[in-house]
Amino acid sequence: MRLHIEASNGIPIYEQICRQVKFAVANRALQVGEHVPSVREMAGQLAVNPNTVSRAYRDLQAAGVLIPIRGTGLAVTPEAPAKCKSERLDLIRDRLRLVLAEAHYNQITDDEIRQLVESELHRLNSDVTENSPLPVTTEEHA
Amino acid sequence: MRLHIEASNGIPIYEQICRQVKFAVANRALQVGEHVPSVREMAGQLAVNPNTVSRAYRDLQAAGVLIPIRGTGLAVTPEAPAKCKSERLDLIRDRLRLVLAEAHYNQITDDEIRQLVESELHRLNSDVTENSPLPVTTEEHA
Amino acid sequence: MRLHIEASNGIPIYEQICRQVKFAVANRALQVGEHVPSVREMAGQLAVNPNTVSRAYRDLQAAGVLIPIRGTGLAVTPEAPAKCKSERLDLIRDRLRLVLAEAHYNQITDDEIRQLVESELHRLNSDVTENSPLPVTTEEHA
Amino acid sequence: MRLHIEASNGIPIYEQICRQVKFAVANRALQVGEHVPSVREMAGQLAVNPNTVSRAYRDLQAAGVLIPIRGTGLAVTPEAPAKCKSERLDLIRDRLRLVLAEAHYNQITDDEIRQLVESELHRLNSDVTENSPLPVTTEEHA
DNA sequence: GTGGTCTAGACCACG
DNA sequence: GTGGTCTAGACCACC
Numbered sequence: 001m002r003l004h005i006e007a008s009n010g011i012p013i014y015e016q017i018c019r020q021v022k023f024a025v026a027n028r029a030l031q032v033g034e035h036v037p038s039v040r041e042m043a044g045q046l047a048v049n050p051n052t053v054s055r056a057y058r059d060l061q062a063a064g065v066l067i068p069i070r071g072t073g074l075a076v077t078p079e080a081p082a083k084c085k086s087e088r089l090d091l092i093r094d095r096l097r098l099v100l101a102e103a104h105y106n107q108i109t110d111d112e113i114r115q116l117v118e119s120e121l122h123r124l125n126s127d128v129t130e131n132s133p134l135p136v137t138t139e140e141h142a
Numbered sequence: 143m144r145l146h147i148e149a150s151n152g153i154p155i156y157e158q159i160c161r162q163v164k165f166a167v168a169n170r171a172l173q174v175g176e177h178v179p180s181v182r183e184m185a186g187q188l189a190v191n192p193n194t195v196s197r198a199y200r201d202l203q204a205a206g207v208l209i210p211i212r213g214t215g216l217a218v219t220p221e222a223p224a225k226c227k228s229e230r231l232d233l234i235r236d237r238l239r240l241v242l243a244e245a246h247y248n249q250i251t252d253d254e255i256r257q258l259v260e261s262e263l264h265r266l267n268s269d270v271t272e273n274s275p276l277p278v279t280t281e282e283h284a
Numbered sequence: 285m286r287l288h289i290e291a292s293n294g295i296p297i298y299e300q301i302c303r304q305v306k307f308a309v310a311n312r313a314l315q316v317g318e319h320v321p322s323v324r325e326m327a328g329q330l331a332v333n334p335n336t337v338s339r340a341y342r343d344l345q346a347a348g349v350l351i352p353i354r355g356t357g358l359a360v361t362p363e364a365p366a367k368c369k370s371e372r373l374d375l376i377r378d379r380l381r382l383v384l385a386e387a388h389y390n391q392i393t394d395d396e397i398r399q400l401v402e403s404e405l406h407r408l409n410s411d412v413t414e415n416s417p418l419p420v421t422t423e424e425h426a
Numbered sequence: 427m428r429l430h431i432e433a434s435n436g437i438p439i440y441e442q443i444c445r446q447v448k449f450a451v452a453n454r455a456l457q458v459g460e461h462v463p464s465v466r467e468m469a470g471q472l473a474v475n476p477n478t479v480s481r482a483y484r485d486l487q488a489a490g491v492l493i494p495i496r497g498t499g500l501a502v503t504p505e506a507p508a509k510c511k512s513e514r515l516d517l518i519r520d521r522l523r524l525v526l527a528e529a530h531y532n533q534i535t536d537d538e539i540r541q542l543v544e545s546e547l548h549r550l551n552s553d554v555t556e557n558s559p560l561p562v563t564t565e566e567h568a
Numbered sequence: 569g570t571g572g573t574c575t576a577g578a579c580c581a582c583g
Numbered sequence: 584g585t586g587g588t589c590t591a592g593a594c595c596a597c598c
Contacts, residue, residue, distance in 0.1 A: 004247050009240045010152060012573060023248035039586065049575045054586075062346070070439075071475065071583030071585055092250055093258050095241045098151045100259070103234045104266040105146050106165035116235050117242070117259050124246040154597065155354075191355065191598050288531050293524045294436060296588060307532035323571065333590045338571075355570055355598030376534060377542050379525045382435045384543070387518045388550040389430050390449035400519050401526070401543050408530040438582065475583045 001030065001037055005046050013048055017056035019091055022065060025076055026084040035073045036066060143172065143179060147188050155190055159198035161233055164207060167218055168226035177215045178208060285314065285321055289330050297332055301340035303375055306349060309360055310368040319357045320350060427456065427463060431472050439474055443482035445517055448491060451502055452510035461499045462492060 003020045005013055024030040036042070039057060043050040057074055060066040064083060066074040103113050145162045147155055166172040178184070181199060185192040199216055202208040206225060208216040245255050287304045289297055308314040320326070323341060327334040341358055344350040348367060350358040387397050429446045431439055450456040462468070465483060469476040483500055486492040490509060492500040529539050 006240075006243075009243075014573080019244070020248065027249050038584085040584095050586095051576085052574060055573095057586085068586070071581095073585055089250070089254065089258060092241065092245045092255075093262070095244070096258055097262050097265075098148075098153075099234065099237045099241055100262045101148075101151075101266060102161070102237070104263070106162065107169045108231070108234055110263050110267075112231065113234075113263065114259070116231065116238055117256070120235070120239050120242045121246075121252050121255065123239075124242060125252075156597080193598055197598085290524075290527075293527075298588080303528070304532065311533050322569085324569095334571095335591085336589060339588095341571085352571070353598095355596095357570055373534070373538065373542060376525065376529045376539075377546070379528070380542055381546050381549075382432075382437075383518065383521045383525055384546045385432075385435075385550060386445070386521070388547070390446065391453045392515070392518060394547050394551075396515065397518075397547065398543070400515065400522055401540070404519070404523050404526045405530075405536050405539065407523075408526060409536075440582080477583050481583085 003042075003046060005048070013046075014052050014056040014059065017042075017046075017053060018059050018063075021056070021060055022063075022084045022087060022091065025065060025080045026088040028081070030076050032076050032078050032081060035069070035075050036060075038073055145184075145188060147190065155188075156194050156198040156201065159184075159188075159195060160201050160205075163198070163202055164205075164226045164229060164233065167207060167222045168230040170223070172218050174218050174220050174223060177211070177217050178202075180215055287326075287330060289332070297330075298336050298340040298343065301326075301330075301337060302343050302347075305340070305344055306347075306368045306371055306375065309349060309364045310372040312365070314360050316360050316362050316365060319353075319359050322357055429468075429472060431474065439472075440478050440482040440485070443468075443472075443479060444485050444489075447482070447486055448489075448510045448513060448517065451491060451506045452514040454507070456502050458502050458504050458507060461495070461501050464499055 001024060003017060005016050009016075011019075021030065021036065030036065036057070037045065039050050039053045042053045046053070057066060061068065061074070064077055065080045067077045069075050100113060104110075143166060145159060147158055151158075153161075163172065163178065172178070178199070179187065181192050181195045184195045188195070199208060203210065203216070206219055207222045209219045211217050242255060246252075285308060287301060289300050293300075295303075305314065305320065314320065320341070321329065323334050323337045326337045330337070341350060345352065345358070348361055349364040351361045353359050384397060388394075427450060429443060431442055435442075437445075447456065447462065456462070462483070463471065465476050465479045468479045472479070483492060487494065487500070490503055491506045493503045495501050526539065530536075
């Protein structure tokens, strides 16, 4: 369970946690019945306030992804993998759609978009090999 | 000058206005010296708070895209087209980068991403022909 | 909009707020489109922390009862009355069920239960006329 | 001694145990001098943490309902039946009061409340005969 | 002015 | 040990 929080890409931390837990479940990095790191532990790892993690976990409970096991923590529900897998691409698609729509409605051609996508994919793949944990210095809006 | 505000796609309204004015300048839909609609008129068109338009125009002045003409309103500066053209793809790239990074760091494969992109591009193109809420291709651009 | 928070009846404050807003909508004490008191104002009235009110309002947004109007506050959605009316008795029923189940499974007879109910109803009605700690000023159309 | 724990009806498990032991004493299902099941046995039956049972028994000792018999376990005290009988309806009344108060202060009419009560009583009575999830009457007249 | 996010820390309930 | 609630207060973004 390694999460990658970006100190601000416009998405609130609690939601980044939320999304990434869902991705982890979809990817089987988190198995059914497995406990998610405790609020305090996760907060320590990410160097964020426990309340922030708590809120993310609360949202995940509301989404039926986590279930509280009294006194022991929060576990992945049996229904979670199905939910998360079906959501997996949607979570990305929804964000992508907004970006592409702006481009499209402002006369960026499909080919220009494809070129941007390829160049960014290339960049991400090189980052991985080089190491660069947080190369993106940009901000969504400020 | 038709702008397309989305009630909330995560980007503040004033910035949506700002970006779209820049795109319009880059696309020559707004010519040098041409006046931008007055704050009140634009606010009426978009059904947003005049303060919001005002803020966008302020930012555009700070960016050197607009310049106040005493008593008549705000006009596109001579330097604007160059600035806006060079920014054109960067504005999109910055947003795109954030989305792709999330996908990448969560085990979405490059091919899945490409597929999402293509399906969204297809969707956007059909929207235009089918119901065309925003007839971007309509004009002139010589 | 007078809410009656009980310092602790076992139900968290934010949920008491949540439930009572729903009741108010169901009772037409809160009309569609009407703004709910601001977080800070409500917090002042109830003498609770603004975050507590904020959480209640957040839950109400998630439930589709409130919708944020940028910069101006939170308004009752058009769908809210239907939702709240249909929930009105359910909210009570769910709590009631738990109490009655305990009684029933522990050999309290139906008649004893009815007697308790009547005596408590009587008590509540006299409270209102005698010292009325919470003079429900609402307006009952039906 | 069959107890009926509900995973979460808002009342902590230890208190559910506590209350139900009291009801059992009041109902003579538990006689003076009789031993209550051991912590481990009860914990096994209810599938709860032994600490939880332990806490319930501790509270019952504090209430003078149980008394430790060296080396053998916990027995019902001679004073218990009187105490429990007098508490019997109060335990229910206190919970009922909170529910009815909420209903009353939110414009639920007395008649609506009575109707809810009757429908829930009916429901409970049919449950017993139909599928009996909790066969309190134990023996099947079938 | 509005709500939203985040931090910090106290306290409680439960196991 | 776990999570949940609540308080307090800072800071931000938006209108």
